[in-house]
Amino acid sequence: AKAEDGYDLWLRYAPLEGEALDRIAGLHGPVAVLSSDGPEEASATMEAARRELGVGLTRLSRNSASSMRSGAEGYVRLECPENRGDSAVGYSVRADGADIRIRGSSDLACLYGVFALLRELSLGVDPVRIDIASEPAMPLRMLNHWDNPDGHVERGYAGRSIFDWWHLPERLDQRMIDYARANASLGINGVVVNNVNARAFMLEPRYIAKYKRLADAWRPYGIRLYVSVRFSAPKDIGGLDSADPLDPEVRAWWQAKADEFYAAVPDFGGFLVKANSEGQPGPQDYGRSHADGANMLAEAIGNRGTVIWRAFVYSAEDETDRAKQAYGEFVPLDGQFADNVIVQVKNGPIDFQPREPFHPMFGAMPNTKLMFEAQITKEYLGFASHLAFLAPLWEEVLDQEPGRGGRVAEVVLPAGMAGVANTGSDRNWSGSHFDQANWYAFGRLAWNPELPSEQIAREWTVQTFTREPEAIEKIVRMMMRSREAVVGYMTPLGLAHLMNTGHHYGPAPWVCDLPRPEWNPCYYHRADADGIGFDRTESGSDALSQYADSIANRWDDPNTIDPRFLLWFHHIAWTAKRPSGLTLWEELVSEYDWGVAEVDAMAREWADLSDAIDPQRHRAVTESLAIQQREARWWRDASIAYWQSLNGLPLPENVRPPA
Ligand code: GCW
Structure with missing residues (x-):
């Protein structure tokens, strides 16, 4: 595979293969353009749209499609005649016989439509089936x-x-x-x-x-x-x-x-x-x-x-x-x-x-x-x-x-x-x-x-890395578990802001001597010999009262609150029994362990992908994952050791992994 340095981002337009390639080979480049200014005087936006379409189709089709191929059948038509300014950027992209029509009310709509078309083609969608209309939800x-x-x-x-x-x-x-x-x-x-x-x-x-x-x-x-x-x-x-x-x-x-x-x-x-x-x-x-x-x-x-x-x-x-x-x-x-x-x-x-x-x-x-x-x-x-x-x-x-x-x-x-x-x-x-x-x-x-999120992960993966179905699934799985793994080994159960002060990298829950109270990790976890967590209920800072009753009522009770926010709102005894049947201490330790295990699983899955990914990028990711594996352990071990210095509890044995 060709060496890839990542500069092209998700706009690589990696060549299609097999049937997908045949299907787009008949498409001309953006030869038929209707814009507000007419074809002779296309706006800079229409120029950008044509250029992108030209580059995209050429690369996706291994240089065989586009206007260069005589006898090709279909045209991509950019039809954005009535320019209503940059607020009307919704577009449609539709197959119409052998053609594909991109329509909108501004030149920008056509540019957005071109990117949408290229995304669909990159994902392997059959051009004759393309039928999308989209507009932004927010200004x-x-x-x-x-x-x-x-x-x-x-x-x-x-x-x-x-x-x-x-x-x-x-x-x-x-x-x-x-x-x-x-x-x-x-x-x-x-x-x-x-x-x-x-x-x-x-x-x-x-x-x-x-x-x-x-x-x-x-x-x-x-x-x-x-x-x-x-x-x-x-x-x-x-x-x-x-x-x-x-x-x-x-x-x-x-x-x-x-x-x-x-x-x-x-x-x-x-x-x-x-x-x-x-x-x-x-x-x-x-x-x-x-x-x-x-x-x-x-x-x-x-x-x-x-x-x-x-x-x-x-x-x-x-x-x-x-x-x-x-x-x-x-x-x-x-x-x-x-x-x-x-x-x-x-x-x-x-x-x-x-x-x-x-x-x-x-x-x-x-x-x-x-x-x-x-x-x-x-x-x-x-x-x-x-x-x-x-x-x-x-x-x-x-x-x-x-x-x-x-x-x-x-x-x-x-x-x-x-x-x-x-x-x-x-x-x-x-x-x-x-x-x-x-x-x-x-x-x-x-x-x-x-x-x-999962759809986003999938379409990004295909455009960025590979069209190989098994590899896609593996990568999407890695991505979808990745953030939760970080929560697990850094700040489980609603803990927060335990990173070392200033640079915010690596654990430092023990830091407590900085001049401004809210710069100190200890301000956020409030751990002592008996328990851990920030009481933000009425008996504490009452931050919970800033939420609507429907939410506050649910979160007020440590047994009904979503456990992911537990220690954000509650100070809980280390030995308190949780609805899971475990003590808080056992739950906490198992979360850290789970986070580390997740990173190990991500690294294993990635190692399996060496044939599907170009060597340059495969190696770069492998090396980052090795750092993450080591640092997930650093987070877990430093955090647990510090909590133990406060609570004097032994490491729980045979803790069930959290559900
Ligand atoms: O999280 C903090 C960052 C600051 C940042 C600030 C902000 C730009 O540590 O570096 O400053 O947020 O959002 O303003």
Whole structure:
């Protein structure tokens, strides 16, 4: 097999074989194009669609299809005549006799349709049976890059930033186009190019020129550019002595700044803001609320774009329970945010843990647009060295019913989903081949949050690795068990935030001496000689009361709560008998063991696949799995040894594996 370095992501268009190849060999390239501008003057988007179709069909058919083959029968017709702008991007792809028609109301719909067609063909679907129609469930499907101007990526595990601020605007790396193709293939339509811990100088004119170059390059792919802003920018770079959102001078400064952006980038997406969180400046520095801050920026942007205000806030001053703070600050502001403000909420109330209950803000702010923030890069799940497919994590949260407004997936429909990107300068973009699946899954779910994780895993596997049925099943099985395995060996039964402080890699439940209480792992597990877990019921922090009664009632009782959230909400005696018949201690130890066993099983299955996968990628994954096997044991053994130092209990013998 040909050496593969992963650069092509899921857009490899690996040659079809046998019948599948014969079936597509009659297809012409995109010769028949109907667009708003007519065939002579195809838009850049239509050009991109044709180009992709040409590359895709040529590669899938081993160079034998496409317009190069005379006498071929069918045409792929791109019929997107009536351009209703980038909001009408739904498409249909249908076989019609020997032809395939891709239809939509905007050029972008045709581009999306081309990617959908190529995906179907890659999956081996017979062209004459293709019949799909699709449109995005949510308006905003965004990546948030935590990339810094110096090239360092906060919590990025795939090398340096892909954005070359040094050479922009003159030099545009080809990677910027391939990046746009990858995003467009999923329907991602917004990119925040810089870290939420933002540097004010990134609002200066020299940077705006760089954004313009990027925005121009991405526009054909339907991607709007957004920028994270530092709230104190009027002081930092504007020469004012305040950043008070109610100060007329400050407001005028932001208005002028927004106008400057729109002069350069007419479809500029807007601002993303992290304020009054982890030391970032914000409106509260002036006694103003999040709504005051957001609305001031919203006025500056006007109906040209969106202000996305993050709900990830916590501070040392709040001593009670970090999990409660965002709800406490934001829910009273429901209904006060301007129409073009979206509040962006992490999936859980703490911080991208291997498992958290859903964020109680979902369902609690019916008069505010809430966006779902996911973390694609795996800050707390073993970085790029551990294999953890995240679609099941996101699906788990999207499926929850907060008690008002339907499921979380429905609550966020008016806004969208944002994912903290895992891209970097690594040849394979994501630091490991399997981490590409998390970028892919995020985009697919943002397009359609009802897609089952397993289907996403399967289609990604076929496009990325192999069409061999047994190999596909093995890989999908590995992916589907991978995240739960991480929960098992890192933070079972609802434990959280036990990673070593600062870098968040490896176990450190013993750390308890850091100046801010909520930086310490011991703050989260609250283990002592008698028991373990954070009492968040009424007798404790009462964070449970932030959930609707229907949920709180179920979770209030340690015997009826979903065991996956047990120690998140309850402090339980080590020796307490559980509904399983085991003691808590026995249950906990068996979870750790199970997690390790799962990783061993994943490594065995992968070893079996050496014939189905090209050697370069097979070896790379094998080596990562070896790291994961060793580190799963490190997590298990260090955690158990530490708990034993508190509870003095022997290792349980013959513990049944958990159900
Ligand atoms: O989880 C924390 C990370 C910070 C990050 C912050 C946030 C960008 O450890 O590195 O800062 O979340 O989401 O703002």
